[in-house]
Amino acid sequence: MGERADVWQGTLTLMVLKTLQALGPLHGYGIARRIEQTSGDLLAVNYGTLYPALLKLEQEGYISSEWGTSDNNRKAKYYKLTRAGRKQLEKEAREWEQTTEILARFLAPGKESA
Amino acid sequence: MRRLRALLLKFGGLFRRDRRDAELSSEIESHLQLHIEDNLRAGMNREEARRHALIKLGGIEHTKEICRDQRGLPLLEVLLRDIQYALRILRKNPGFTAVAVLTLALGIGANSAIFQMLDALTMASLPVRNPKEIVEIKIANREGARGSVEFWNAQASYPLWEEIRRRQEAFSSIFAWSSGQYNLSPSGDARWASGLEVSGSFFSTLGIQPALGRVFVDADNQPGCSTPSAVLSYAFWQTEYAGDSSALGKKITLEHQLYEIIGVTPANFTGLEVGNKFDVAIPLCSESLGSAEDNRSNASTEWWLVVIGRLKPGWTIEKAAQHLGAISPGAFESSLRPDYPKASIPQYLKFKLTAVPAGGGLSRLRESYASSLWLLLAISGVVLLIVCTNLANLMLARASARERELTVRTALGASRARLICQLLTEGVLLAAAGAALGVWLATILSELLLQFLATESSPVFLPLHLDWRVIAFAAGVATAACILFSLAPALRGTRVSPSSALKSSGRGATSGRAGFTLRRLLVISQIAFSLMLLIGALLFTRSFLNLTTEDTGLHWNGVVISYLDLSRLNLPVERRVTYKSELVRTLQQIPGVESAAEASIIPLSDSSSSNAVWMAGSDSTHATECSFSVVGPDFFKTLRIGMLAGRTFLPGDSPASPNVAIVNESFVRKMLHGAYPVGLRFSREATPRDPEMQFEIVGLVKDSKYNKIRRAVSPVIYLSQAQDHHPTTLAQVLIRSSLPPSATVAALKSSITQISPDITATYEVFDTMVRDSLMRDRLMAWLSSFFGLLAILLAAVGLYGVIAYVVAQRTNEVGIRMALGASRSEIVKMFLGETALLLGIGCLAGGAMSLAAGRAAGALLYGLKPYDPVTFALAAALLGAVAISASFVPARRAARVDPMVALRYE
Incomplete structure (x- = not known):
């Protein structure tokens, strides 16, 4: 696994946590669809990459899972945010905002140049 | 914290893998179904919906693989699998496994046992504060x-x-x-x-x-x-x-x-x-x-x-x-x-x-045994080296037998590192088993070693613990051994290009030059190490024989020493000499006792007394240090020291009469340059008890060893017990008897109790005392012989293996040669020539190493030098005989082959 995957993994984690916060318990497919829709189809990634990320989050105790039935009566594994996950989401969101803010300042058209 | 939790879960992930795999599969299946249903709702037909969903999901197996790695600890999993695999392989070859583990255990055990002794003797601290x-x-x-x-x-x-x-x-x-x-x-x-x-x-x-x-x-x-x-x-x-x-x-x-x-x-x-x-x-x-x-x-x-x-x-x-x-x-x-x-x-x-x-406390044991033990540790280290080369050879032979398996696996994409890892795992398992067994063996061996060192008169008390130093030593030795015997074969065995090995049908690449040169080198080093150990064994054995057969000038068969304490009798000083003389005379009356005599210094007992002496007419500036012993009249008769001239001490010699002395041949050589001594006079320096005194020489006796066998004969002066001016309340009496020692001791006991129950007595058999004084030499002779035998046995096994291998490889060639008219004896000669070459190179190397290492042994040897040519020749001849016999068996087998069978052999 290269660096790109790590970056993707990092942002993916944040997206998964945010999705679960917004929509409540959800299965893997639902999470994937939601991320795709929210990103406005800009992120075209294989849904499969989501599952290792979910497993990792679960191992770290940020989400928990349990088998349930979907709206159209299908068995599916539902993920939901834990208390630790909520905290982690806040923390990661804050960090992300900070990062983008800093980057934005850098990228803002030349105030200090010239 | 989170990481630890994740790690624990991952560790848990190593177990119940099937259930977790099944769960992941059904999760992905449900994902697909959900997606397909969505697609159907979006108006696709069934087939298209499924295709789309699959594409969107990406490689299912890849996803599963990543999840599996994420779930467990891949490295550990691989390791466990390697161990399982190696265990299976080792179980399938019980003979090899047993030989490997046993020889390793013996090697590691011997090293650890000797190290444990050294540890207890030289490295442990006293159980005191700071x-x-x-x-x-x-x-x-x-x-x-x-x-x-x-x-x-x-x-x-x-x-x-x-x-x-x-x-x-x-x-x-x-x-x-x-x-x-x-x-x-x-x-x-x-x-x-x-x-x-x-x-x-x-x-x-x-x-x-x-x-x-x-x-x-x-x-x-x-x-x-x-x-x-x-x-x-x-x-x-x-x-x-x-x-x-x-x-x-x-x-x-x-x-x-x-x-x-x-x-x-x-x-x-x-x-x-x-x-x-x-x-x-x-x-x-x-x-x-x-x-x-x-x-x-x-x-x-x-x-x-x-x-x-x-x-x-x-x-x-x-x-x-x-x-x-x-x-x-x-x-x-x-x-x-x-x-x-x-x-x-x-x-x-x-x-x-x-x-x-x-x-670390004081220790007489340490002073006399530390250098021997270090040398023994080196010797057992060489034994372990031989064990390792032997195992390396066996592993190499197995690697070439498994060559096709390895080749196929390389072709299927296994990396060389993975294969080496797997072969090394076998080595690690063998070494670990050998070390565990070896440490157990060490505790037994060191106990035996201690019992060997203990004598009746000086018991040895040495608490032997398996402390961290011993465990670390055994682990270190095992690791080194493991690297030695399994790394080279693993590297060599996996150096195959799949194409070439798959092409060659029967013989693999290790039968080519490179693999074989390594095996020859291993045999050569085995021969060299074995020669070193054999030379060591022969040197120490011969040195020990020299000591036991050394002409000491004394004959002590049938002699018992009795140490008597007369202090409870409260004898006044002036009565003591007569009392002791009478006591000795009473002991001489015991049936079976031939003679008895007092001696202030028991020969070969490691005690000594010396003073400066100069001849009359000379002065103290020309003094020579001479050994002294105060003895009774029958001393020379009791130890069979021959009188050459003059007389022995007589009852007439008393404190009142002139001081008399008997000297030995060395005294005459050194002090008188060979002149006739009887009648001459010498002076002795002042001692803590006596002023400077003059003595007249009345007799000359043959040379005999004074305080130890190892010391060359030197000038000894015997003084008369009857003229002892400061008799103590202790007496050491030598008793020669025709009865067996135990009967003599029993007779002495009852006789002495009869004389006075207040005399405390201890007894020692002269021969036992002398044998105990050679303990260190006996230990070195025994242990080095044991190690030498072990080495020669291992070398024979190694050589047999290599020659048998050569024979198998060259069966075809043998067939051609025989078809072209070579006789059976020529075929045998051809293979024995191979052995002779390996033997020659090995002996040269071993001889050179022994010369270099000999210095360490020099101080422990008696009567021969560490570079003794006879010993070297003897060791080489012995090793040569064993090596030729070991390779004769497979060579003859080759010569017996029917040429037609051999030609078809592939």
Whole structure:
């Protein structure tokens, strides 16, 4: 696994946590669809990459899972945010905002140049 | 925290893998179904919906693989799988596994056992508070000191100890001690306890708390010893008083004096001598309890104390040594007593004190065995090397047998690192099993070694623990061995290009030059190492034989030594000589006893006495140091020392008549340059007891060894026991008898009890004493022979394997040669030529290594040099014979092959 995957993994984690916060318990497919829709189809990634990320989050105790039935009566594994996950989401969101803010300042058209 | 949790979950993920796999599969299946349903709703047909969903999901197996890795610990999983695989392989080859584990266990066990002894003897610290601060005070230059050294390591007289204690400033506390054997029984046969005689601060300086009661304080060691008290060792308290606390306050008899038991030391404290344990400790003031003539506290010629101190905080040993050097002149000046011979005083005043670390205790065992043990460790290390080369060879043979398997796996995409890892895992498992078995073996072997070292007269007490040093040593040795025997074959075995190996049908690439050169090199080094060990074995065995067959000039078969203590008879000095003479005469009357005689120095017993001597007409500046022994008239008859001229001592020689002496041939050679000695006179320097005296030589006897077999014959002067001016209450009597030793001892016992029940006697068979004195040489001869045999056996196995392999590889060639007319004997010769070549190179290398290593053994050998050419030739011949026989079997098998079969063989 290269660096790109790590970056993707990092942002993916944040997206998964945010999705679960917004929509409540959800299965893997639902999470994937939601991320795709929210990103406005800009992120075209294989849904499969989501599952290792979910497993990792679960191992770290940020989400928990349990088998349930979907709206159209299908068995599916539902993920939901834990208390630790909520905290982690806040923390990661804050960090992300900070990062983008800093980057934005850098990228803002030349105030200090010239 | 989170990470730890994740790690634990991952570790858990190693188990119940199937269930988790199934769960993941159904999760992904449900994902697909959900997606397909969505797609159907979006208006796709069933097939398209499924296709789309699959594309969007990406590689299912890849996803699963990543999840699997994420779930568990991939590295650990691979390792576990490798171990399982290796275990399976090893189980399938029980013969190989057994040979590998057993030889490794033997190699590692022998090394660890010897290391364990070395550890206990040289590396372990005393169980005292801060052993690093414990320092012994010694005299740096004690050559020329006069008087008698009574305790093997004694460094101080009582007056000197007092001066050191008074003047020193380097130590926060300081004590003196000595050790001796004390008779426990109030009367009759002696029962001995090993005792310590200690100053009051002995226990407090060492920081030893009593297990029961109390230990000595300064008040227990007051001049006069009004309340003599004793402290018992834990073991002695257990055996003599069954560990009963009522022992406190009881009286114990030591050398016919009563002592009150005041305490017991903790179980782990066995004294300051490594290899010995004490039973009972008494204060130094006990000296004044015995007879005045036995009191050593006011003599500067009695060296019987060891002085030990605890360094003050901030003081180093160097600083302490400097300080001791500075106080030396004053200390020696004030410690002089009138008994010190005048002529030697200037020398005495030049003595200088110094300090050496003593946190590891003192040990006579260490002094005499440490170098032997280091050498044995080196020898057993070489044995382990041979074991490793042997195993490497076997592994290599197996690697070439498994070559196709390895090739196929390489072709299927296994990386070389993975394959090496897997082969190494086998090695690690073998080494681990060998080490575990070896450590167990070591505990048994070191016990056996200890029993070997212990003799009747000097039991060895050495607590052997499996401490961290021994475990670390065994682990280190096993790791090194593992790398040695499995890395090279693993590297070699996996160096295959799949295409070439798959192409060649029957023979793999390791049958090519490279793999085979390695195997030859291994055999050559095996031969070289074996030769080294054989040479060592022969050197030590021959040295031991030299010692046992050495002509000592003495004949001791049938001779028993009796050590008699007459002090309880309270004989006045002037009666002692006659009493002893009569005693000896009574013993001579015992049926079977041929002769008996007193001797102040028992030959070959390692005790000695010497003084400067010069011939009449010369003066003390031309003095020569000569050995002395005061003996009874029948001494020469008892040990069968031949008289060459003059007479032996006669009853007429008395203290009143002129002093007479008998000298040996060496004396005549060295002092008289061969002149006829009888009738000549010589002078002896003043001694602590006597002024300078003149003696007339009345007889000449043949040369014989004086205090040890290893020492060459030297000038010895025998004085008459009847003219002993200072007879002690001790007597050593040599008794020659035609009865077996045990019968002699029994007869002596009853006879001596009849003479007086107050005489305490101990007996020793002369032959046993001599044999015990050769203990170290016997040990080296036995162990080096054992290792040499082991080496030659392993070398034979290795050579057999290689030649058998060569034969198998060249069967085809043999067929062609035979078809072309080669005879069977020519075929045998061809293979034996191969052996001869390996043997030749190996012997050259081994011989060179033995020459280099021989220096270490030189000091331990007797009667031959470490480069003794006969030994070298003998070892090479022996090894050659074994090697040729080992390779003759497969060579003959090759020659027996039917040429037609051989030609078809592929």
